[in-house]
Amino acid sequence: xxxxxxxxxxxxxxxxxxxxxxxxxxxxxxxxxxxxxxxxxxxxxxxxxxxxxxxxxxxxxxxxxxxxxxxxxxxxxxxxxxxxxxxxxxxxxxxxxxxxxxxxxxxxxxxxxxxxxxxxxxxxxxxxxxxxxxxxxxxxxxxxxxxxxxxxxxxxxxxxxxxxxxxxxxxxxxxxxxxxxxxxxxxxxxxxxxxxxxxxxxxxxxxxxxxxxxxxxxxxxxxxxxxxxxxxxxxxxxxxxxxxxxxxxxxxxxxxxxxxxxxxxxxxxxxxxxxxxxxxxxxxxxxxxxxxxxxxxxxxxxxxxxxxxxxxxxxxxxxxxxxxxxxx
Amino acid sequence: xxxxxxxxxxxxxxxxxxxxxxxxxxxxxxxxxxxxxxxxxxxxxxxxxxxxxxxxxxxxxxxxxxxxxxxxxxxxxxxxxxxxxxxxxxxxxxxxxxxxxxxxxxxxxxxxxxxxxxxxxxxxxxxxxxxxxxxxxxxxxxxxxxxxxxxxxxxxxxxxxxxxxxxxxxxxxxxxxxxxxxxxxxxxxxxxxxxxxxxxxxxxxxxxxxxxxxxxxxxxxxxxxxxxxxxxxxxxxxxxxxxxxxxxxxxxxxxxxxxxxxxxxxxxxxxxxxxxxxxxxxxxxxxxxxxxxxxxxxxxxxxxxxxxxxxxxxxxxxxxxxxxxxxxxxxxxxxxxxxxxxxxxx
Numbered sequence: 001x002x003x004x005x006x007x008x009x010x011x012x013x014x015x016x017x018x019x020x021x022x023x024x025x026x027x028x029x030x031x032x033x034x035x036x037x038x039x040x041x042x043x044x045x046x047x048x049x050x051x052x053x054x055x056x057x058x059x060x061x062x063x064x065x066x067x068x069x070x071x072x073x074x075x076x077x078x079x080x081x082x083x084x085x086x087x088x089x090x091x092x093x094x095x096x097x098x099x100x101x102x103x104x105x106x107x108x109x110x111x112x113x114x115x116x117x118x119x120x121x122x123x124x125x126x127x128x129x130x131x132x133x134x135x136x137x138x139x140x141x142x143x144x145x146x147x148x149x150x151x152x153x154x155x156x157x158x159x160x161x162x163x164x165x166x167x168x169x170x171x172x173x174x175x176x177x178x179x180x181x182x183x184x185x186x187x188x189x190x191x192x193x194x195x196x197x198x199x200x201x202x203x204x205x206x207x208x209x210x211x212x213x214x215x216x217x218x219x220x221x222x223x224x225x226x227x228x229x230x231x232x233x234x235x236x237x238x239x240x241x242x243x244x245x246x247x248x249x250x251x252x253x254x255x256x257x258x259x260x261x262x263x264x265x266x267x268x269x270x271x272x273x274x275x276x277x278x279x280x281x282x283x284x285x286x287x288x289x290x291x292x293x294x295x296x297x298x299x300x301x302x303x304x305x306x307x308x309x310x311x312x313x314x315x316x317x318x319x320x321x322x323x324x325x326x327x328x
Numbered sequence: 329x330x331x332x333x334x335x336x337x338x339x340x341x342x343x344x345x346x347x348x349x350x351x352x353x354x355x356x357x358x359x360x361x362x363x364x365x366x367x368x369x370x371x372x373x374x375x376x377x378x379x380x381x382x383x384x385x386x387x388x389x390x391x392x393x394x395x396x397x398x399x400x401x402x403x404x405x406x407x408x409x410x411x412x413x414x415x416x417x418x419x420x421x422x423x424x425x426x427x428x429x430x431x432x433x434x435x436x437x438x439x440x441x442x443x444x445x446x447x448x449x450x451x452x453x454x455x456x457x458x459x460x461x462x463x464x465x466x467x468x469x470x471x472x473x474x475x476x477x478x479x480x481x482x483x484x485x486x487x488x489x490x491x492x493x494x495x496x497x498x499x500x501x502x503x504x505x506x507x508x509x510x511x512x513x514x515x516x517x518x519x520x521x522x523x524x525x526x527x528x529x530x531x532x533x534x535x536x537x538x539x540x541x542x543x544x545x546x547x548x549x550x551x552x553x554x555x556x557x558x559x560x561x562x563x564x565x566x567x568x569x570x571x572x573x574x575x576x577x578x579x580x581x582x583x584x585x586x587x588x589x590x591x592x593x594x595x596x597x598x599x600x601x602x603x604x605x606x607x608x609x610x611x612x613x614x615x616x617x618x619x620x621x622x623x624x625x626x627x628x629x630x631x632x633x634x635x636x637x638x639x640x641x642x643x644x645x646x647x648x649x650x651x652x653x654x655x656x657x658x659x660x661x662x663x664x665x666x667x668x669x670x671x672x673x674x
Contacts, residue, residue, distance in 0.1 A: 025479060050479060056502075056509065058505065060498055060499050061468050061499065061502035061503055061506045064468020064469055064499060064502075064503070065468055065469075065471045065472030065475055065503075065506060066472055067469050067472055068409075068457070068468065068470060068473035068475070068476065069472040069473065069476040069479070071457055071472075072407075072473045072477065072480075073476065074476045074480070076472075091462055092465070092468060095462055096460075096462075096465055096468075100458065101662050101664075102443060102662050103440060103444040104443075104444060104450040104452070104458060105438070105439070105440035105441030105443050105444060105450075105662065106441065106661065106662035107440070107451075107452040107453075108450075108452055140663050140664075140669070141663055142664070143664060143666045143667055163665070163666055165665055165666055167666075191666050192666060192667065239666060
């Protein structure tokens with residue numbers, strides 16, 4: 001094990017895959033200086049400007065060019081800096097990358113990774129703070145990944161680079177400095193497999209990305225009050241680990257989903273609906289979703305915190321669920 | 329609109345003397361391909377009337393010289409990106425017309441297994457990397473394909489054909505800038521038929537137009553009569569040589585005219601009958617025929633070529649009509665490997 005930050009783990013993943021496979025290259029704004037968050041630090045020096053390629057502020061072209069380069073047999077890692085900016089490249093991702101293989105009848109593949117940093121990052125306001133992962137889960141052809149820890153970031157990014165499908169890879173900006181133990185040597189995590197971040201018997205709490213840490217904090221606090229929460233970190237949203245979630249809810253009889261994204265139409269709705277469809281009879285309480293209210297994110301810190309899903313809000317919701325329960 | 333463009337081929341208005349160094353055999357080959365495209369487009373329109381073609385089609389009748397002049401100079405390994413009006417480009421790059429007709433009919437054995445239709449025709453084995461349903465989107469994919477060639481230190485050239493309507497989209501500007509910055513091996517071909525769907529492009533375009541915009545990115549541009557097969561061939565040959573010599577991207581503006589509506593269902597009432605009549609006088613197929621006759625090619629050889637094209641496309645039409653629709657399980661194939669809908673119960 002080596003102690004690495006979330007950003008360093010991703011950087012190491014890219015370096016290892018680029019050493020292993022000469023067709024892997026990265027392209028995006030500011031990469032020649034190591035990336036706007038330092039997440040490519042050291043890579044320009046090792047791999048040079050052809051493989052760690054600077055790009056103009058042309059999100060559509062970065063994404064569209066990656067589609068063409070992927071169809072020609074290379075494996076681009078596309079850096080879009082903020083998921084908010086990725087909206088300038090939606091046609092290229094949704095109409096082109098996601099559909100090329102299908103609409104051309106399988107003649108080509110689009111093996112690329114799109115890194116779109118998401119989430120609230122102190123006072124970044126409405127155009128640099130969004131969590132839009134739910135949108136991408138709606139698009140056939142895309143794989144959607146949102147890691148919460150340094151180890152997951154390394155193992156999942158390596159798997160994403162090796163994947164022959166277009167992968168939307170969502171790292172949370174607040175997690176860049178987060179430290180954690182990362183396994184040494186070849187560390188790959190299968191996309192689509194959840195992680196039990198904390199085991200428990202009373203309530204299943206499904207989450208992903210930075211919100212996982214608030215969930216674990218809440219679970220630790222509630223354990224002192226005799227409520228044992230099982231935190232399931234989905235890690236991948238498409239495909240998502242339905243089996244792991246259903247197995248946990250079968251055991252606990254209660255489901256809460258907590259995510260930073262807007263609650264309305266969020267991916268939590270998909271998880272909640274699936275559990276309601278499959279395990280209605282096993283539920284001891286109504287399913288519960290926690291997410292942001294349907295408002296843009298503010299600049300003022302108190303307004304920003306107002307819409308954030310916190311451990312305190314999770315604790316309150318979990319206590320209410322336990323109080324509202326009946327025997328299944 | 330004339331029902332049969334063959335009637336129009338008799339006596340076109342614009343004759344030109346054949347140049348002394350004319351490669352007649354090559355010109356006859358180009359004429360054959362133009363005829364095959366014309367016959368394919370006319371059959372596709374008929375297919376729409378007979379409800380065999382089910383979605384929208386955008387015929388390239390009147391633009392055949394651009395398709396043939398560009399593709400005749402590409403190597404088989406060179407790459408082509410096309411548009412929603414892409415049947416001609418695809419045929420000229422070497423795709424099989426039966427597979428294409430099956431694709432238009434949504435049948436088994438189509439170039440895209442019946443899943444793409446007219447607007448998503450692609451034939452990777454001949455280097456045709458796809459038509460596109462989104463205007464200008466192909467420009468960025470072409471840029472990326474050329475970028476990959478550069479990364480792999482390959483020798484291929486990427487040709488990207490788009491319409492004049494594309495120049496007002498951001499991807500045109502982003503893509504040309506990128507190609508200029510990286511000096512990519514791309515031939516940009518603007519097929520200027522004067523219309524962006526039903527709108528006259530010049531009415532909605534500020535400044536000096538496509539070539540001026542290319543020049544502003546430092547990309548040398550040439551403007552030619554796109555209905556003159558010899559002019560297209562000559563320009564493309566010269567520009568491809570410059571690109572192959574490492575000169576970076578080149579831009580070719582081909583002036584042509586869309587003799588049909590935007591789609592086969594568009595009666596194009598926004599332009600006068602007189603305008604269209606005049607445009608038929610410049611029909612590139614008829615002009616090429618005139619060139620061949622002037623160069624001394626026997627009328628019987630020309631008639632043979634015309635009959636061969638008709639026969640090929642008629643046979644493709646009939647065979648496509650007799651082909652089955654794809655099996656239902658194909659709806660779930662080629663979506664993705666991870667999260668494959670055939671394995672995941674969602």
